[in-house]
Structure formats: structure tokens, C-alpha cells
Amino acid sequence: MKTKDINKMKKSVFLIRVIMIAFIVTAFSQSCTKLDEELYGEVTPDNFFQTEEEFISALGGAYTQFGSFASGDPLTLQDISTDEMTVPTRGSDWDDGGNWRRLTLHSWTYEDGSMGGGWNFGFSGVNTANRLINQFETLVEGGQVEQSAADAFIAELQAVRGFFYWQLIDMYGNVPLVTDFASAEAAPSTVPRKDVYDFLVADLEASASKLSTAVDGSTYGRMNYYAGQTLLAKLYLNAEVYSGTAQWDKVITACDAVINSGKYSLEDNYFSNFNVDNSGSNEFIFAIPYDEVFFTGFDIVMRTMHYGSQYTYNLTAQPWNGFCTLEEFYNSYDDTDLRKGDVGTADVPAVKRGNFIAGYQYTLGGDYVMDDGYEATDPEGAPLNLGNMGTGLPQIQELGPQALRQDGVRIGKWEFGIGSRDNMSNDYAVFRYADVLLMKAEALWRQGGHAAEALALVNQIRSRAGVPDLTTLNGPLSFDMAASDVDGGELFNEIGREMFAENHRRQDLIRWGFFTDVDKWIIPFNNPLDVMETGAHTTLFPIHRDKLDANPNLTQNPGYTGK
């Protein structure tokens, strides 16, 4: 081979190399090492909060947190632990590792799911409010929002935060107090209940004047001034439990702010507050505007009704045959009480609706609803008779596991619409005018010397319920009727009857000092796994294990496992 040819070949090899290298270099420089995430179906703070609409929807984040209040863990914790509601174990259904029985028997453990659920409910609300307050403050600093406009939003968020903190100190007592999003500690320590309480009332009192006093569409479903006052009344009503010092005067002041405004009144019909079409009830001070499409989460129909009840209401889903009331509580209503409702008989369906659904059930076509899985021991056989009414048997075998599938009077307080979906459209009153009247009545009675005034308020409630006026507030307790009269016993009973299933009862039992009398309203069945707990520590729930694991600075409430 000639040298010339060899040179030629070397040149061409060199050229090819240069081309290859140039290609590689070019390829790399063309964004081939960039790893930015491309977003399509996601938003981050970088591409959100650009328009007023987006801004308002962020505020909405504070309110969507209320979604599980009416029938989620807050209901489970505040009502199933009391004498007004239980979840019997029926055969294999609702055993769930004894979880529901433990709630009724007060022997819950720090691993039970609802203990974490209540905490999540409270803190996700608190945290969202804190985050949004911080966001508004930042926007004011940045000049994007006027101070005056931001103040109203911030005050509203303070009231929202106040609500969730109230639930937290009510359920768990001692919780971390986090009020500023920007400077929040990573693992905040538990703060005594009294300190949280003190912060809350001061915060709410200070911001009250900035809340809207409008009572119309612009504040429906939101915290206005009167909702703020009702929340304060709630805190003061339970002040002795929360802080050690009673505040009856302040309860009255806060209630009067609502009553004297003249903007609210009792509806003529109790059930105007609970019907499917109950929006804008005159009694609603703060309501959650549930809707089967737009605001879901209220599914008490699923939790309480029998499988076969699907055909009574033409429901789109099969209910779960769970939540019931307890026999003594049901019997604490006079039969003439408009709130109680009729019993379906073997001949005709119930006529008047009430807080309860009892007796024979009929399909829309007028036939019996059948329980296809009835037990051989069931005296009724297949026709469904909720609570075994009229059989002389115990209506409610309160726990089981031996409970029959049709045992237990059901919760019918909120109307079940024909063709209702699992998520109901009834709005749900968090704060209701009748409650304000009863709070004021209790505060007056507690102060002493105002019994007549208190009695008048209670009789307002009773008269609407179609039951005779009381002449005294004393009487035997609804869960212990055989015992002698208790001071204020009838007031206590009336609060129960009126506020049934509205996440009220546990607070009342604790404030009245009856919560640890659980052995008076529950007879534990002979299940080797069941234990009843009557210790004073049960007035606070334990902090769930997951929460303790995630934050070593949390302190478990006394009497419970966990550090």
C-alpha cells in the first residue's frame, strides 16, 4: 500500500471520528441532561393562585375539612361512646376486631383507627387554616391583597381554626398548639389543655369583630360572627372541663349575642332542620352544605339502615346495617314526642317520621321488607321489624355478638330521600339555634337562681316537640330511670332528646359528670374479648400510635399505652 493511500485512509477515519464526536457533543448539549418534571394534571403553588377564583378555592380548602364531621370519625367518637348510639355486632357483621364494642364499652385502645381519625380531622383543619392565614399575610405583604379584605378572611380562618381546636381539646385534651404556619416546629410538644383553651378564647374574642354579621347566602356554610359567638359559647360552656374554671356568665353573653340579634329563630317543625331540602333553615347558625354531588361525605343512611331498607327508600346502594340507638335512650322520649316518630306495625308502615326508625319496614310497593338472612332465633322470621318492636323481647341487644340482624332502632333524624345515593344531600347543622337556647338554659340553671328563666327556654324546645311543659328541671337520668331524681336530670335528658346524633352527647355526659357511668347503660355480653372501662381517664381519647410514632414530643394521655 502506498503511503498516500494510507494517509487518505487515516484522514477519512479521522473525519468520521470528528463527525461522531461532534454528534455526541451536540446531542448532549441539547437538553439531554435536564430533568425538570413536566406537569400536566397537577398544580403546585407555582402555577396556582394566579386568579381570584383560584384564590377563593384555596379558602375553600378550610371548609372541605368539615366533610367528615357529620358521619365520619367525629360522629363515631362523640356519639358511639355514649348512651345514645351503639353499633351492635350482628353475627359476623360489624365485629371488626371488637373495635365498635370497645367504643361502646370505653375500652378503646391507642391503635383503634378512629383515634387517629379524630386527630386527623382536627389537625388537618387547624393546619389548613394556619397555612391559609399565612398565605393571606404573605399576599398582603406582597401588595396583592388589601389589608382590610385580608382581615375578614383571616378572622374567618381563625374561627375555622378555633372550631377544629375545640374538637381537638374536647377529644384529646392536651395537644400541640400550633398557630403560625411559617414558624411551626417540626415536632411540636404537647401543650396542656388549659393553655390551648386560653389561647382559643382569646383568639376568638379578639377576631370576633372582624367577622361578617350578614346572615344570607354570602355566609351560608361559612363562619360568620354568630357562628363565632356560638363557638365561644361552646368553649365557655365546657370551660370547667377544659380549664378547671367555669364560665357560665360568658356562656350567657355569647348566647345572647346570637339570640338578641333576632336573625335566628326556631323552625315550627323540628324536622325542617333535617329534611333533604333543609338549606337555609332559620335555625342554622353554621351548617355544612352537604350535597350528593358537590359536597359528599354525609352517609348516615349507609351506616344505620338495614340491607333490605334499600327497598324502602329505593337507595342506589345497599346500606350496611350498623348504627343504632340504645333502648333506654329511645324510651326517654314520650310516645307523643313529635321528635320520636311512629313505629311501623305488622299492618301499616309508620306514619310520622322521627329521630328513629322502628318496627316493620315496607318497600315502596307496600310489601314487607324481608330479611333474607334472619336467624332461626329471630321471633319475627323474615319480615324486617327494626328493634323487634312489640315482641316483648329486649328491643336492642346492645352489643352482641349475639345481636340479631334486625335488632336496634335506627337513626332516622335526617330524612332519607327516595332514590337517595349513599352520599346524602341534607345539610348538616354544626351550630343550631335550639342548641344556643339550651346552652343558655344550662348556664342559667348552673348559676343558680335562674331556674324559671332556664325552664322557659327548655319549654320552648319542648313545646315545639309537642310535649307538655316541664315544671322542674330535676328528674331521673334517661339511662337510669329506675334511680332517684338527679338535679337538672330533665334538662340533661332534654338536651339529649333534642340534640340526638348531632355529635353532642359525649360532651354533655362529660360536662355533667356521667361519662364514666358507662356500666349503667351497657350490659356487656359474654364475649371473652370484651372489657368495660370505667376509669376517669376515658374522658380523653388516647393519641393514636401512628401519631406518637411520627412525633416523639407528643405525650400520651394518662391511663393509656404509649409513651
Place this chain on the structure above:
Amino acid sequence: MRNSILRKIGILPLLLFGFAISFAFGQERTITGNVTSDEEGAIPGVNILIQGTSQGTVTDMDGNYSLVVPGPDAVLVFSSIGFVTQTVNVGDQSTINVVLVPDVTALDEILIIGYGTQKKKETTSSITSVKSDDFNKGYVSNPAQLIQGKVAGLSLSKAGGDPNEGYNIRLRGMSTIGANTQPLFVIDGVPGASLDNVDPNDIESMDVLKDGSAAAIYGTRGSSGVIIVTTKKGRKGTSHIDYNGYVTSEMVAKATNVMNATEWRALSSEIGLGTDFGADTDWFKETTQNALSQVHNLALSGGTDKTSYRASFNYRDADGIMLNSGFTQLNARINLTQKALNDRLTLDFNLGATTRESQYGFTDAFRYATIFNPTAPVRSTDAAYDIYDGYFNQVLFDYYNPVQILEQNVNEGTDKRINLAIKGAYEIMDGLILDAFYSIQSESFSKGIYYDKNSYFRGMNTNGMAERRQDNAYNQLFEMTAKWNGEIASSVNLSALGGYSYQDFIYEGFNANGGDFITDAFTYNNLSAGLDFSNGLGDVDSYKNSNKLIAFFGRVNINVSDTWFVTASARYEGSSRFGVDNRWGLFPAVGAGAELADFINASFIDNLKFRVNYGITGNQPSDSYQSLLRLGPGGNFFYNGEFVPGYTPVSNANTDLRWEKKGEIDIGFDFSFLESKLFGSFDFYTRTTTDLLFEYQVPVPPNLYDQAWLNLGEIKSSGLELALTWNAVEKSDFSYSLAMTYSYSLENTLVSLSGAFNGADLEYGVRYLGNMGSPGQNQVPLIKAEEGEPFGQLYAHTFVEIDDGGNLILLDTNGDGTVDPDDRQVVGNGLPDFQFGLGNNFTYKNWDLNVYFRGVMGHQLNNTYRAFYEVPNMITSYNLPKTATDMRSSSGTLLNNSSGVLSDYHIENASFVSLDNLSLGYNFDLPESSGFRNIRVYFSGNNLFYITGYDGVDPNPRYADNATDQGTHNNPLVPGIDRRNTWFRTRSVSFGVNIGF
């Protein structure tokens, strides 16, 4: 080169001598023919000798020969270095074509490794290559099945016989919990390609890269192992048509052990519970079918010097054993190779396409068939059942007529997959090859479900219910590599590789469902006919997300005198899924090996290679955007009289989110004794995964959202693996070989689940996971995950007895006087201790027989069917397992509880040995004039029997939870749970034929 020259020189005198002899006799004939091998096509230089003489010839460049033989009794001996010598009786043939079989000693085997190939003797890693000849035979619907039991340490598990469900694949136990637990499949060079786009018939080999060092070149996705799938290609000098086809009959091998009507009535009358409806129904028979399947594969292949091709067409029509289930699949694949520029440029083109139409059936139907009252009729003429279109139903919790479910409702879908790849390799100078590779894969899944207006299961409540779902996935890959191979000093060979890889992935889809139809006629094909949509009650959602991986990688292999071997590799890779501060990671590996046979003077040792290596591999989160603070619609908000959407955080910012890293040491031997009569390999591995990716509960505040993907925790595992092949008998008309694989798990420990995030210490020393579920066993945990303890601890109460009152007595473990949730304890483990595969291959004349056993030992399963329904009182609502009548006190009192309580009584040992595969084949002797290359017929049986004490349907391990409604779906921390949605176990028999033209 040197050898073939010698051969030619040596043979020339013989040739001349042969000519001379042939003149001496008169009866001679001329035989012509051609010698080929399946691997290389025509073989030049094959030595052909007439036995007992010194007469002979050699083949020319095209493998042709011509030889004069003395008469019909002559025997020809074909021999060539590297091939097994073959003898042929001449008889009256005039054309004798011979296919030589390569004579491969175990360590000459070529392995496919990441971005290249390597001789087995040179590798410093634990790699097992399974070639198509060794694949499992018979009814194979998923390519992964081809190597089930063939690779020590690789475990494939699938419970039940759902033809539309894939396998759970695990290599060497647990190495991750929150990221991808399945090995990475690299198909013809495309990492992450879909195995579902490859027909089992088209696979040439599957190479399993088991250790961290081998997988580290794929760094970021290699933690759970890498399986390289190579499809068949055309060969130079051949022109073949092959047809493979078989028909299969699949039947139920085992259904749940529940009572028949007679047994049900006996228990019912004993306890006075339950309603007898008078019928005698075998619900399993009513909901199953004898599944017939047929599979056809036609492949054309061939090649010239410049071009080779293979095109195949596959058709599968498979029934499932569930009524109205199965699929039909069409698949085509084209592989083309063209050489150019003086053979310096090689272009490869691959195209694969699949369309699969599936009928999924409804798994729930088997669950209801199991618990449906055996005295209930399937249908009833009673007017009360008109609302169910005459199907019998009862209003009970979670209880629906399974025949109605399967006959009235539709659940089907079409999957389409296509992938296209083009690769150019240019040999820029001797030993240096540059190549560029581009591939695109597109997958589309469309699904439609319709529940009839009269279907008590889901449809009736909503007046018909339709769902339509479309999901698409795309990914494209661009890679460039440079490879150099050469001698750098005397007897020191170096091969080096460097490369760049870019891959992006896009996923998108939408879903709509709603009900309220006037007619069932549309099924899911006309959603707007459903009034739910008009009424705002229909659900609609859509999504799109993407991610990217970019990497630089390199590898160096050094071979000194074929005795010492060193490998080092590294991959530097970034993923868009990580936090901005930590996107890139480095994944290095080193390995060394030595051929000890060169030092040990023992004649029985052919090879004995010792190797040791260490490699780091990675894993990324399964979802994108986990490092970003994102907001999402979290329900609506009532604002000024109307609902507006409220936006809330749905994930926390974690700018530090980074690679999970697994470091692995592998020490092993590859050996071959007695001239390859006995060969195999042995490995010990130990691996530690740190920066474990997992979704943790995090404190709120200070976090915005209570869950976050974090890099916390550590897990550790180690084990032993042995693969052994013994060619016990190797005679010309009879052979027997035994191949076994054995893997033993020494350790599988959850070291830590704790760490710090955002300033908070997170301590998850003990976590209780899983949930039994409804009816009645919600919040019953199934698994205790505990730091410092093994994975998969099954957690339950301890059964003591049924007392004479019929009470269930459980152990008061902590002795506090009451039995409460604190008395639960660890009562078993869901992960196996050891597994083996045992293959027996016989050939006798034209017959071949394979018998393949598989065993999995030492795992327990939570038999949830028994745990839920082994309660006599439940006969009021459900049919019961036969074992429910065993729930008695010592004096015979039946359990009088009415709810299932999980205890160790229901946690069973699930060790088993199964006859996975038995196949018997016959190869016909074919005269040359027939035009056929080969015809083989075979009979094959799959999963013929299981030997096990497990009472449930299928004792195969459950590596992750398959319940879809308990929040732990696919969670590998929740193994060992036999859920009620398991399909029945099946066995199948096939008859097939392979024809070569």
C-alpha cells in the same frame, strides 16, 4: 482461523487418497449434501469421513460437499471442532443434509449482559441464561412462565388460574418495599419494555442478572434484578419456515373446600340454623367452564451475508376457567438486520405489535360461588325473583348470585402494544464500535364494564351502570454506546464500554362511569344515554404524568490469560422523580474472578471459577411528582350561594427525595467437572438496602399533608443459591440429565423503618399492617412489621380450644387476665425459606421426556376463607368451609360464636411440591424428499398435581397483598395473605406440533 487452515492442509492428502480408492471399486455412488448448524447456518470445513476408512472430504464455503461412497452399508462421520460429531447410515440416500449441534462446554456459553455479551467463563457476576431449548414446555401464556423454576433465586408466583393476570416475580427475596419489587425487563435492548408485547414462541433466551454487580449497569432500576429478553433472529445461510401450534384443555384443579348441599343440610339440622331452599347446586360447576385454548405460531426466517430477517405471527385464543372469561391475542414481530459499508455498519430494525382482547370475568363471582348457599337454586320462576331476571338472590350483606354476575354483566377490554426500535452500529476501526439506538413503545388499554339493570350485583341499584376506561403509556429511549475490544498487552484482553441513555415516559388516561339507563342495549358503548351524566351524577376523571431518566454509563472488562478476570462498571443516573437537590446518583460495581482449574491439577475438573463482586443499584418511587408540594381539588366549598372547588395540599415538598440504594456482595463458583458431565454454579449473596423509599405518615404540622415519600429505613437479606446439571447418561440412543436449582433464604430482615424528616424523628419500630376486612373483621391487622425482625410476620391470636359452652378460647399471651388485641402475636411467616426446581430430561431414540418438579418450602398462608367462614352459626348467611364442623370442644360442642376471629388456627403451612410440567415428544424421521426439516409432536401437562398440606386453593406464596379494597394493594410488607379473591387453581393438558420446512 489458524485451526481451519490446519484442517484444510491436513485434509488435502486424504482427499487425494480417497479419489484413488474410489477408482478401485465399481459399486460406488456419489452422495451430495449440505452441513449447517441452527446457530450459524452453513458450516464450511466440516470433516466427512467414511467410517472404517480414511476416505473423506470437507465442506466448502457454503457448507456443501460431495463424496463418493462404496455402497449402501457405508457410514459417514461428520466432525468439526466446536460441534458434536455425528454419524449417518448412507442406505439408499443420495442426498444427506446434516445439522450439527454445537459442542458447548458450560463455560463457553455466551451470556447476554447489559449493553453487550460476555462468555460465561469471563463473567465475574451471577448470571443465569436460559435458552429456548430449556424453556418450560406446554401451556405457556406469559413469557415469564418459560423460566419458572429454572433460575436459582428467581421466584415466579401466581395464585389461581386467571389467564389475564400476570406473575409476581421476585429475585432473591425482598430488597425494597416502597418502590418497584419486580425485576427490570430489558427486551432487545429496551429497559422497561413490556413483556406482554412478546409472544413466548419468539423468545430466544432469557438472561437473569442476579447480583448487584451485574445489574449496576442498569443502576437505577436494577435493584430487584434484571432479566434480559432476546427475541429470535434470522440466521445467515438459512431459509426456514417454522410452525408451532398446540391445543390446551384447562380445568379446575382445586376450588375452595366448602360444603355441598348434603353436608350443608347435615350441619344446618345439627345447629338448627340456616334456610334450606331445596335445591342442590354446585356453584363451582355453575361458574366455571372447561377452558379450551389454541395457540399458533408461524415464523419465517433466513439470511444472506448482508441481510437476515425473521418475521413471526402469533395467534392465541384462550378461555379462562371462569364462565365468560379469556382472551384472544394477535402478535407479530419482525426483526431485520442489514450490513453495509464493508460489513462495518450493521442496522437492526425490530417491530413488535400485539392486540389482545380480553374478557376479564368478575373475580367476585368465585368469592360468591364459594359462600353461596348450596341448597339455593341458580334460577327461580317465583315472581319475587323477576326483578333479578329470574336469578335467585337473597338480601344479605355482600352476597350475590355468581351465575347472574357472570352471565349478565360485561367486563372486557382491548390492549394494544407496539414497539419499534432501530439500531445502527458502526465499526469505526478494528475493535471500536459506536452504536446509536432509538426505540419507542406505545401501549393502549381500553376497558369497558357494564352492569345490567337487573343485575343484583351493582347494576340494579343504579338502574344499569357503565364504565369506560382508557389508559395510554408511551416511552421513548435514545442510547449511544461506544465499545472497544482488544489486546492491551500479551494475554491481556480489555473490553470497554461507554454510553449515554435518555428515556422518557408518559402516562395518560381517562375514566367515566355512570348509570341510570333506559335500556341495557348499549352496554358501555353509549355513556351519554345514562341519565346519571345528565344529572351530574356520573364520575369522570383523567390524568397525565411523565418522568425521565438520563444516564451515563461505562464498563471495563479485563481478561488475563483466560485465568484472571476483572470487571468494573458505573452508571451515573438522574431521575426527574426526585427532589431538585438530589436527582443524580452514582451506581458503581466491581468484580473479580479466577479460573482455579489452571492451578489445581485434577483431571476431573474442567473449570472451577471463583468470583466475587460488589455492586450498588437503585430504585425510584413508583409515581412522579412525589417531591413536589402539590394542590388538588379536595371537595367543594359553598361560596356565595354556589359550590366552588376547594384546593388543598395532596403531597408535601421533599427536595431531598433521592435514590434508594442497594449494595450487594455476591461470592460464587462456576464449575464444570468430568468433561461437562456435571456442571453448575453456587452463590452466596448478602445485600443491604438503605435510603429505603416508602410512604410515611408525617406530622401535621409542620407538614401540610400527612403522608410523604421519604428515604428512610433499611432492609437486609442474604441467601444461598445452587444450580446443578448432571448429564447422567449420554448414549447415542438414550440420554438422561438432571437439572436442579435450589435457593435458600438466610435472612430477610427489616432493619429499620425510622429516620428524620423536616426536623421530626419518625419512629416506626413496629407497624401493624393489613386488614382482614368485611364482614366483621375490619381493623384486624394481619402483619407485624418490626425493626430487627424478619419480613412477613403473620400476626394473630393463638387458638386454645373450643370450650364446652361453645366459646372460642384464645390464649391470654400476656397473662393480664383478659384476652384483648394485645394478646396477638407473631404466629408464622408468609415468605418461603427455600425453593427448588428439579428437571429430568430423558431422550430415547426419537422420544424425549421432560419431567419438571418445583417446590416452595417454609412459608405460611393466612387462609382468610377459613378465618371468615369457619363459624357454624354463619350458616344463616353463607356456605361454610367443610372444616367448620371441626370447630368443636373435646366433648363435641360446636363453636357457638357468630363471627370469625382470626387466630393461628387459620394460618397454615403452605409448603408444597408440584409437578409443574411433564412433556413427552416424538421427532419423526423424515426422508429428505419430504421437504420437511423436522416434525415433532408432543403431549404436555402443566401443574398436574400439588403435594401440600395447605387447605386453601393455591399454596403458592403471596409476595404482596392482592386485596384491592384494604389500602395495602401490592404492598410487599403484607405477604402471606390468601385473600378471598383468589381464582381457583387449574391444571392443563396440551397437545402440540412443531413443524420445520
